[in-house]
Amino acid sequence: MKLLKKGAEADIYQTTWNDSKAILKIRKSKSYRNPTLDSKIRKHRTIKEAQIISHVKSFGVLSPLVYFVNTKDSAIFMQEIPGTPVHDLPNSKIIKLSKDMGKLVGTLHKNGIMHGDLTTSNFIFYKNQIYIIDFGLSQNSIKPEDHAVDLRLIKEILNSAHAQIMQSSWKNFLLGYKSIVGAIKHAQILHLVSEIESRGRYATVV
Amino acid sequence: MLGLGIESTAHTFSCAVIEKKGKKGKILSDVRKIYHPEDGEGIHPREASRHHIDNSSIVLSQCLEEAKISVKDLDLVTYAAGPGLGPCLRVGAVVARSLASFYKIPIYPVNHAIGHIELGKLLTGATNPLVLLVSGGHTMLLAFLNKQWRVFGETLDITLGQLLDQFGRSIGFASPCGRNIEELASSSSNYVTLPYSVKGNDVSFSGLLSATKSVAKENKSDACYSLQETAFAMISEAVERALSFTRKKELMIVGGVAANKRLSEMLKDVCKRHGCKFFVVPIKYAGDCGSQICWTGLLESQVKSGVSIKDTFVTQSWRLDSVKVDY
Numbered sequence: 033m034k035l036l037k038k039g040a041e042a043d044i045y046q047t048t049w050n051d052s053k054a055i056l057k058i059r060k061s062k063s064y065r066n067p068t069l070d071s072k073i074r075k076h077r078t079i080k081e082a083q084i085i086s087h088v089k090s091f092g093v094l095s096p097l098v099y100f101v102n103t104k105d106s107a108i109f110m111q112e113i114p115g116t117p118v119h120d121l122p123n124s125k126i127i128k129l130s131k132d133m134g135k136l137v138g139t140l141h142k143n144g145i146m147h148g149d150l151t152t153s154n155f156i157f158y159k160n161q162i163y164i165i166d167f168g169l170s171q172n173s174i175k176p177e178d179h180a181v182d183l184r185l186i187k188e189i190l191n192s193a194h195a196q197i198m199q200s201s202w203k204n205f206l207l208g209y210k211s212i213v214g215a216i217k218h219a220q221i222l223h224l225v226s227e228i229e230s231r232g233r234y235a236t237v238v
Numbered sequence: 239m240l241g242l243g244i245e246s247t248a249h250t251f252s253c254a255v256i257e258k259k260g261k262k263g264k265i266l267s268d269v270r271k272i273y274h275p276e277d278g279e280g281i282h283p284r285e286a287s288r289h290h291i292d293n294s295s296i297v298l299s300q301c302l303e304e305a306k307i308s309v310k311d312l313d314l315v316t317y318a319a320g321p322g323l324g325p326c327l328r329v330g331a332v333v334a335r336s337l338a339s340f341y342k343i344p345i346y347p348v349n350h351a352i353g354h355i356e357l358g359k360l361l362t363g364a365t366n367p368l369v370l371l372v373s374g375g376h377t378m379l380l381a382f383l384n385k386q387w388r389v390f391g392e393t394l395d396i397t398l399g400q401l402l403d404q405f406g407r408s409i410g411f412a413s414p415c416g417r418n419i420e421e422l423a424s425s426s427s428n429y430v431t432l433p434y435s436v437k438g439n440d441v442s443f444s445g446l447l448s449a450t451k452s453v454a455k456e457n458k459s460d461a462c463y464s465l466q467e468t469a470f471a472m473i474s475e476a477v478e479r480a481l482s483f484t485r486k487k488e489l490m491i492v493g494g495v496a497a498n499k500r501l502s503e504m505l506k507d508v509c510k511r512h513g514c515k516f517f518v519v520p521i522k523y524a525g526d527c528g529s530q531i532c533w534t535g536l537l538e539s540q541v542k543s544g545v546s547i548k549d550t551f552v553t554q555s556w557r558l559d560s561v562k563v564d565y
Contacts, residue, residue: 038512040479062511064474064504066467068429149438151483169438185438192381192388193483231395233376234321234555 041077041168042106049099049109057081059106059168074106077168082108084145084170091143093136094163113165115158119151123197126152130201132162134208137182140164141221142213146171146178150186152193176217180224183209187225239313239539240266242301242337243532246330247322247350248374249273249281249414251290253298254528255305255312258536263360267304268529269297277412280403287325294333301528312343314544316535319347320556321375327552335550344544346535347551351376351558353530354519355387358492360533362517368486370477370505373493373526374399374414377473379439379480382563389559390480391439398495401443401469409454409461416498419462423500426459432468439479441472466500474504481512490517496524537565 033056037044045056059074061067082101089095097111118129133155140147147154148169156163171178186205190198210218239259245252254268273289275281302308317334320327331347338345354376355369368390369380377398379391396404399414406415430453433445446468454461477489489509495501496518509516523529541564 038482040482041475062474062507064507065471066429068431069434069467069471072431073434149479151438153483169436181437185440188389188391188439189483192383192390195384195386195388228394232392233378233397234557 046112047109053112053114054099055096055110055112057108057110075103078103078106078108080170081167084167084172085110088140088143088145088164088167091139093139094161095167096163096165113156113158113163115156115163117153118155118157118162119153119193121157123194125157126194127197127200127204129155129157129162130204131208133186134205134210135212136162136164136208137186137205138209138212141179141182144172144174146173146175146182148182150182151189152186176220176224180221180228183221184225184228239536240307240311241314241316241532241536241539242312243348243353243528243530243535244315244317244330244334245350245353245526245528245531246290246326247318247320247526248326249286250526251293251297251329252526252528253301254532255301255307256529256532256536258533263533263536265529266307267301268523268527269301269304270527271297275413278407278410280407280413281323283323283325286323287329290326290329294329298333309337309341309343312337312341314344314346314535314539316346316348316531316538317550318350318353318531319551320350320553322350322554324552324554327554331550331552335547338550339547344539345547345550346538346542346544348531348534348538349556349558349561350526350531351378352387352561352563353534354492355380355490355558356534356537357523357527357530358490358517358519361520361523362490364488364490364515364517366486367488367490367517368477368480368484370473370489370491371493372398372473372491372495372501374403376493377441377443378558379476380558381480381484381486385563386561387558387563390484391441391476394437394440394442395444396447398443398469398473399493401447401465402495405447405450405454405461405465408451409458414494416495419466420498420500422459423462423466426457426463428457428460428463429467430460430464432464434468434472436472436475436479439476439483441476443469443472466498470498470501470504473501474508477505478508478512481508481514486514488515488517490519492519492524494525497521540565
């Protein structure tokens with residue numbers, strides 16, 4: 033088993049499942065965290081992730097196939113998507129793909145799913161299609177406020193990690209999002225995004 | 239080069255003198271007077287500003303005396319222009335303007351939050367860190383990119399400092415309450431489940447505050463312990479997320495809450511996991527002080543020649559990610 037990535041909350045290994053390549057995602061216990069809190073978080077997220085990662089396929093969002101879930105060790109065996117995270121693609125490509133990412137997020141929201149951790153590392157570009165990964169913070173939610181939290185996060189990431197292309201990328205993202213959720217919902221969510229931003233510390237209230 | 243820094247954004251009125259030679263800075267003096275509200279109460283901006291007015295001349299003369307210099311030796315004057323409490327900010331600005339116009343010294347308005355970061359870098363030697371700024375006014379994760387500090391995560395409502403202070407005051411402590419809470423927390427190891435709210439790289443503390451207040455009715459030490467464990471685990475997780483996203487190899491904590499030992503311990507563990515160097519600003523300079531302002535002004539003087547008196551603003555809301563950093 034080869035360690036691919038020490039992620040923020042889980043370690044990602046390359047392994048095999050029934051003779052085909054697979055990913056093992058283990059949420060290891062964290063020594064700094066209180067044990068009660070630690071096991072609660074790990075178990076809850078493992079179950080949520082496994083559920084939602086499969087559920088999103090039913091409305092056409094691409095995500096890894098789940099092979100096996102072990103709640104005792106907070107481990108998930110899943111399909112490997114051997115593509116490139118959007119985060120690592122050239123700027124011009126990211127701008128182009130932003131529209132598709134917006135569409136995908138719109139589709140999630142339309143079907144009552146909040147992703148909870150929308151960063152450009154969690155979109156994988158593979159064979160000309162985009163897969164979404166990492167559903168650990170996902171929730172079943174139709175609350176506009178939750179959907180706005182999703183959009184605010186990806187906006188924050190574009191504004192920090194992809195500052196040079198923020199304008200065009202965010203514009204494309206919203207175009208894609210709007211084409212799925214419709215103009216009314218789009219306007220409502222964007223309004224909530226600025227409301228959340230204005231609640232932030234020392235925000236410039238426009 | 240000799241600079242004077244004046245800090246008056248909140249509780250603290252402070253003046254400091256730093257001597258800058260090349261890239262190196264030496265703090266010659268750093269004098270502070272801190273306004274203390276009554277136990278169980280928060281800062282009152284007007285009362286705090288009166289405290290600052292009463293103490294400004296004593297602090298200034300003591301600061302010059304300890305540095306063994308006179309006003310005429312100063313090459314520049316800097317003051318914290320925001321973010322902070324309006325009445326308090328104005329006191330520092332007035333002192334700075336008076337000195338600058340009477341003695342004809344160049345004047346620099348400085349962003350208080352950047353002050354925390356720049357002094358942290360000077361004192362710890364961190365070169366390209368992910369910064370965790372935790373204080374009464376801020377809870378932010380920042381990294382430097384394209385001449386600006388960019389926010390990779392922050393609180394969506396109240397800050398970590400406010401969480402600790404507001405909870406502490408509700409059980410009768412005097413702010414800042416961090417140390418009292420830490421002491422009481424160490425007498426318990428009974429974890430009561432509290433709301434844990436991490437949204438991507440961001441955190442939200444307001445629900446945690448209300449829930450902890452109700453736990454405190456049953457048992458204060460359990461409440462302190464559980465509050466610290468939950469809030470700091472949330473911060474640690476946000477840090478882990480930002481570290482793995484930015485791939486930084488250094489973490490630096492600055493701000494008043496950096497003095498908390500339990501928080502440092504948890505973050506040290508995070509750094510070990512990610513093979514990352516860990517820096518904490520020395521406790522003496524974790525809280526607000528003139529040195530933070532002075533050092534940032536000195537850095538700015540490398541590329542700017544100061545502003546004219548009519549442009550010496552103060553602003554209560556001044557986000558650090560809107561400041562261009564050219565030095």
